[in-house]
Amino acid sequence: MLATQRPSFHHVPATFRVLEFAPTLARTMWTYTTCGMSWPDMPQLLELHLFSPRQSPELVDLLTAVAHYHQTAHALGVDHAVNFGVPWLPDSACSCGLVSLPYLDGPALERMPYQAQQVQCLWLIPIAPAERDFKVAYGVEALEELFEQTGFDYVNPTRPSVV
Helix, strand or coil, rough: CCEECCCCCCCCCCCEEEECCCCCCCCCEEEEEEECCCCCCCCCEEEEEEEECCCCHHHHHHHHHHHHHHHHHHCCCCCCEEEECCCCCCCCCCCCEEECCCCCCHHHHHHEECCCEEEEEEEEECCCHHHHHHHHCCCCHHHHHHHHHHCCCCCCCCCCCCC
């Protein structure tokens, strides 16, 4: 596990880190997760994680930017979409993210106790702008239905859009 801080975002808590977890036998992809994304006095503490087929230091920057957005522009939560401004990995059409329940890990990961509060741990799924627009027009349930119908490969950076 690597813990990295990107100091260029002054609105992110000083204790903020992005943790990197290498693949294991149980999970064959890289996992990047925020740690300390929310200010302690926020009513809902939030952490995000995303998956990658390969190690990518750029994902530390991406998650730091998303944490900065969470702090300065719009508090994120389930079903929110965020524009990364860049592809999540090179050669990817996915330059947005969908904040989702952690379906791969279940409810045990979603709510983690922390002192007298609970931290909500959510999955940031890279999506294409067309998928984000579809979600805005038809709702997240309709988009998730398309994901299921098309055999959505959330960890493939070159996957085609489902819409």
